[in-house]
Amino acid sequence: MAGQIEEKHMQALTNRSKEVSRKxxxxxxxxxxPAILKGMAITFSHIFKKQPTIRYPEQKRPFSxxxxxxxxxxxxxxxxxxxxxxxxxxxxxxxxxxxMEAAERLPGExxxxxxxxxxxxxxxxxxxxxxxxxxxxACPKDAIYLSETFAPANFTRKGFIYGKNELLIPDPxxxxxxxxxxxxxxxxxxxxxx
Amino acid sequence: MxxxxxxxxxxxxxxxxxxxxxxxxxAARKIGGDxxxxxxxxxxxxxxxxxxCRTCLVEVSKxxxxxxxxxxxxxxxxxxxxMDGMEVKNITxxxxxxxxxxxxxxxxxNHPLDCPIxxxxxxxxxxxxxxxxxxxxxxxxxxxxxxxxxxxxxxIQLHMTRCILCYRCVYVxxxxxxxxxxxxxxxxxxxxxxxxxxxxxxxxxIGNVIDVCPVGALTDKTFxxxxxxxxxxxxxxxxxxxxxxxxxxxxNRGDEVFRVTARKDEWGEVESLEDGSTAWICNTCRFEKKKxxxxxxxxPRAISRHSVISQGHYQGKIGMHKPRETFTAVHxxxxxxxLMDIHSVSEVNRPSIDLSLIEGPAHSTDFNLKKD
Numbered sequence: 001m002a003g004q005i006e007e008k009h010m011q012a013l014t015n016r017s018k019e020v021s022r023k024x025x026x027x028x029x030x031x032x033x034p035a036i037l038k039g040m041a042i043t044f045s046h047i048f049k050k051q052p053t054i055r056y057p058e059q060k061r062p063f064s065x066x067x068x069x070x071x072x073x074x075x076x077x078x079x080x081x082x083x084x085x086x087x088x089x090x091x092x093x094x095x096x097x098x099x100m101e102a103a104e105r106l107p108g109e110x111x112x113x114x115x116x117x118x119x120x121x122x123x124x125x126x127x128x129x130x131x132x133x134x135x136x137x138a139c140p141k142d143a144i145y146l147s148e149t150f151a152p153a154n155f156t157r158k159g160f161i162y163g164k165n166e167l168l169i170p171d172p173x174x175x176x177x178x179x180x181x182x183x184x185x186x187x188x189x190x191x192x193x194x
Numbered sequence: 195m196x197x198x199x200x201x202x203x204x205x206x207x208x209x210x211x212x213x214x215x216x217x218x219x220x221a222a223r224k225i226g227g228d229x230x231x232x233x234x235x236x237x238x239x240x241x242x243x244x245x246x247c248r249t250c251l252v253e254v255s256k257x258x259x260x261x262x263x264x265x266x267x268x269x270x271x272x273x274x275x276x277m278d279g280m281e282v283k284n285i286t287x288x289x290x291x292x293x294x295x296x297x298x299x300x301x302x303x304n305h306p307l308d309c310p311i312x313x314x315x316x317x318x319x320x321x322x323x324x325x326x327x328x329x330x331x332x333x334x335x336x337x338x339x340x341x342x343x344x345x346x347x348x349x350i351q352l353h354m355t356r357c358i359l360c361y362r363c364v365y366v367x368x369x370x371x372x373x374x375x376x377x378x379x380x381x382x383x384x385x386x387x388x389x390x391x392x393x394x395x396x397x398x399x400i401g402n403v404i405d406v407c408p409v410g411a412l413t414d415k416t417f418x419x420x421x422x423x424x425x426x427x428x429x430x431x432x433x434x435x436x437x438x439x440x441x442x443x444x445x446n447r448g449d450e451v452f453r454v455t456a457r458k459d460e461w462g463e464v465e466s467l468e469d470g471s472t473a474w475i476c477n478t479c480r481f482e483k484k485k486x487x488x489x490x491x492x493x494p495r496a497i498s499r500h501s502v503i504s505q506g507h508y509q510g511k512i513g514m515h516k517p518r519e520t521f522t523a524v525h526x527x528x529x530x531x532x533l534m535d536i537h538s539v540s541e542v543n544r545p546s547i548d549l550s551l552i553e554g555p556a557h558s559t560d561f562n563l564k565k566d
Contacts, residue, residue, distance in 0.1 A: 123540055
């Protein structure tokens, strides 16, 4: 094998290569103008074709149904936080972006938190997050899901540490419109209800 | 000891010789591995335990050499002694696997499926068992038996809803303390572990009920909801304790000690010491020594790699030493320039706050105070 490669020509991997032409240019080619006009014709012909771009801030492209965007911490239909700080999202996270601190629900807080334990602090480091969606898959409580928007740009790194203020969905009871808007078109998956 | 009669017993086609009087379960534990039946109530370190949960059922296909008839029903292996020439089927018997799966389902009838909340998750035998038998869901549609949570003293939290009535904690109180102060009240569906009218349990060794509890019914209040076991780093440590052996496992996160437990062996039971006694630990060690400086660290604890606890990869040298920062040395004493110190932004894991030093579980009041 080694001997074959060292022969005069290297073996071509594909047959698409062309030999470079070294011929001197003809008179028509030396004029340049016909070639320029030909090129301009192609350029102007695009005016009459369908535009491939959209005007972004006003118009937005629909996301794919499997698009994984910014995280949302979900609430149940009564507006109670679903997250119980079980830590499975943090275990599943390959980028180690998720951290949390749990607290016990006090008597009288039953309308705020669904279970007896909840995440008092919940943070996602968006600088680390790779939007793989494994946290959503790991969550046994349907508490976290990836929405249809992406994380907005920011001038500083500090703006990318998302706490519960940024992540928690608005309360569906007190702010139904904001809740609908935040929830987006995609239904959050509701699997087991244990 | 050479006089001792040895019985030959075959468990799942593996033959072993054990002394007469050994139970099938202990013979299977000598073989080890998948052959060993699970045990939720039997605890080899507690006299008289076993025979209640029925998860260790096995099929005896040949009674003994002299009487080769099979036993008519599945038997509890923790309570049945081996006979010479006995043949036992555990995982090779479909009958056993089927029965065990049903038993797990029965145990889970009243057990809440709230592993995401429970502190025992990750080291819970019932959780392992239910997943092993594919019974992690439920077919039960009715109201589960529920109880109020009780504080058994300042350190032990009793959540009866999770209890499977294995009686291990009762045996602990019987055998480790002079006077048992808690037990099973009522019977049938109403049976519950209780002290007579909410007394607190006060004995130096009563904290061991937490270690023997196979589920999350008895949990450590000083650790309650503070962290998940799989985020913690188990370290063997000891201290000079006047009451107990002082040999414990510390569950660290960084340098913070979140929890202290006894050392558990591969069956989830408290280990034996060199002199043969059991390494129960006292309440002082378990609940009050929550500083690394209280302990002499021996090294990382070996955890089965199939356990979720080992996902932290703290074994070997990793957990022992902080990695040496080489940047400053090779850059002539210049520190690396941090683009952002995470602690200046993040509210979680703040270095100034030791969550492990809060007495009970954290509440919204603790967190709101910190914000000011």
